[in-house]
Amino acid sequence: xxxxxxxxxxxxxxxxxxxxxxxxxxxxxxxxxxxxxxxxxxxxxxxxxxxxxxxxxxxxxxxxxxxxxxxxxxxxxxxxxxxxxxxxxxxxxxxxxxxxxxxxxxxxxxxxxxxxxxxxxxxxxxxxxxxxxxxxxxxxxxxxxxxxxxxxx
Amino acid sequence: xxxxxxxxxxxxxxxxxxxxxxxxxxxxxxxxxxxxxxxxxxxxxxxxxxxxxxxxxxxxxxxxxxxxxxxxxxxxxxxxxxxxxxxxxxxxxxxxxxxxxxxxxxxxxxxxxxxxxxxxxxxxxxxxxxxxxxxxxxxxxxxxxxxxxxxxx
DNA sequence: TATTGTTATACTCTATAACTATA
DNA sequence: TATAGTTATAGAGTATAACAATA
Numbered sequence: 165x166x167x168x169x170x171x172x173x174x175x176x177x178x179x180x181x182x183x184x185x186x187x188x189x190x191x192x193x194x195x196x197x198x199x200x201x202x203x204x205x206x207x208x209x210x211x212x213x214x215x216x217x218x219x220x221x222x223x224x225x226x227x228x229x230x231x232x233x234x235x236x237x238x239x240x241x242x243x244x245x246x247x248x249x250x251x252x253x254x255x256x257x258x259x260x261x262x263x264x265x266x267x268x269x270x271x272x273x274x275x276x277x278x279x280x281x282x283x284x285x286x287x288x289x290x291x292x293x294x295x296x297x298x299x300x301x302x303x304x305x306x307x308x309x310x311x312x313x314x315x316x317x
Numbered sequence: 318x319x320x321x322x323x324x325x326x327x328x329x330x331x332x333x334x335x336x337x338x339x340x341x342x343x344x345x346x347x348x349x350x351x352x353x354x355x356x357x358x359x360x361x362x363x364x365x366x367x368x369x370x371x372x373x374x375x376x377x378x379x380x381x382x383x384x385x386x387x388x389x390x391x392x393x394x395x396x397x398x399x400x401x402x403x404x405x406x407x408x409x410x411x412x413x414x415x416x417x418x419x420x421x422x423x424x425x426x427x428x429x430x431x432x433x434x435x436x437x438x439x440x441x442x443x444x445x446x447x448x449x450x451x452x453x454x455x456x457x458x459x460x461x462x463x464x465x466x467x468x469x470x
Numbered sequence: 471t472a473t474t475g476t477t478a479t480a481c482t483c484t485a486t487a488a489c490t491a492t493a
Numbered sequence: 494t495a496t497a498g499t500t501a502t503a504g505a506g507t508a509t510a511a512c513a514a515t516a
Contacts, residue, residue, distance in 0.1 A: 181377075182373050182374050182376075182377035182378060183370060183373065183374065183389065183390070184465060184469075186370070186373070186441065186445075187351060187445040187448065187449070187461070187464075188351055188352060188355050188366060188441070188444075188445075189370065190461065190464040190465060190468060191344070191347055191348040191351050191352075191464070192348055192352070193391075193468040194344055194348075194464055194467055194468050195344040195345055195347075195348040197467075197468060198340060198341055198344050199341060199344075199345070202341050213341060217336060217339070217342065220335050220336065220339070221335050221336065223335075224334075224335035225335060236336065237336070238346075288339065288341070291341075292339075292340040292341075295340065295467070296340070296467070297470075298466050298467055298469075298470040299463060299466065299467070303463060306459065306463070307460075307463045307467075308340070308343065310452060310456060310459070310460045310463075311340075311343040311344070311347055312337060312343060313451050313452065314347055314350075314448065314449070314451055314452070314460075315343060315346040315347050315350060316337075316451075317450075317451040
């Protein structure tokens with residue numbers, strides 16, 4: 165078992181104060197902890213985080229090309245191929261020929277895809293709540309707002 | 318160039334609101350952005366983030382075994398071997414036989430290591446400031462405090 | 471010429487397994 | 494038996510390069 169996995173289960177020793185003062189460490193640990201929870205919670209649904217994100221974007225924003233999806237997720241187009249392969253393999257998404265550009269595929273979420281996303285979204289929201297538990301409601305809102313501003317600027 | 322690298326340079330399209338509401342995405346992007354800045358800033362000093370962290374811990378907390386260092390950093394002992402190999406190869410850290418346990422090494426930071434750390438710490442602080450620029454001083458303190466509570470609990 | 475999607479390949483990071491030498 | 498460190502190896506994740514079809 166990895167050291168980080170141990171810590172995610174609360175078996176870790178106390179944090180080093182030297183590192184606790186470094187923003188990179190704080191961000192890295194927070195990201196790792198949340199992703200560990202999310203990975204475990206989404207696995208029963210057969211979704212990895214990137215696949216969950218892709219499904220979410222396609223449902224919320226409608227059909228789009230792989231290129232467009234990749235831009236939304238900020239991943240390379242070769243990564244998008246793998247993500248879409250997975251989703252199509254589980255019949256959550258279909259590649260359809262684009263009417264406007266015969267090079268491109270239009271990605272459509274299947275009915276099964278929508279059902280799975282509904283469950284996954286539910287799971288994801290519980291994970292977020294779980295992760296944010298140490299904070300009050302007001303602090304949670306604040307934390308999200310600060311994060312959004314940091315990554316939007 | 319990767320999509321995330323583009324966005325780190327401000328060339329990205331607007332964020333997807335569907336993802337901006339997901340905590341995992343916010344944490345992942347924040348972590349990635351900060352690490353990109355830190356990687357680039359520390360590279361001229363020949364340090365990767367993990368090596369910087371190791372040096373920092375050893376200087377602030379004194380000599381310790383590789384096992385102890387690994388626990389502090391929350392990485393596997395095989396990862397620690399690689400980190401220490403790097404640091405020793407650049408003469409920033411020395412492995413010395415432990416007086417108490419002949420299996421173990423005691424890790425000592427060299428004079429050069431201290432000099433490099435001083436510079437690296439300076440660089441790291443500037444990166445943090447740069448990353449946190451969108452927030453006011455009070456908000457920066459708040460953000461750190463919230464992060465610390467999230468990962469300490 | 472440039473772009474969409476694809477494949478093959480490579481790179482980074484980190485872990486697991488097996489080992490040596492101690493404890 | 495268990496632990497510190499090491500090596501060899503493997504896996505996840507994601508990128509680069511080269512290519513076919515199309516713009």
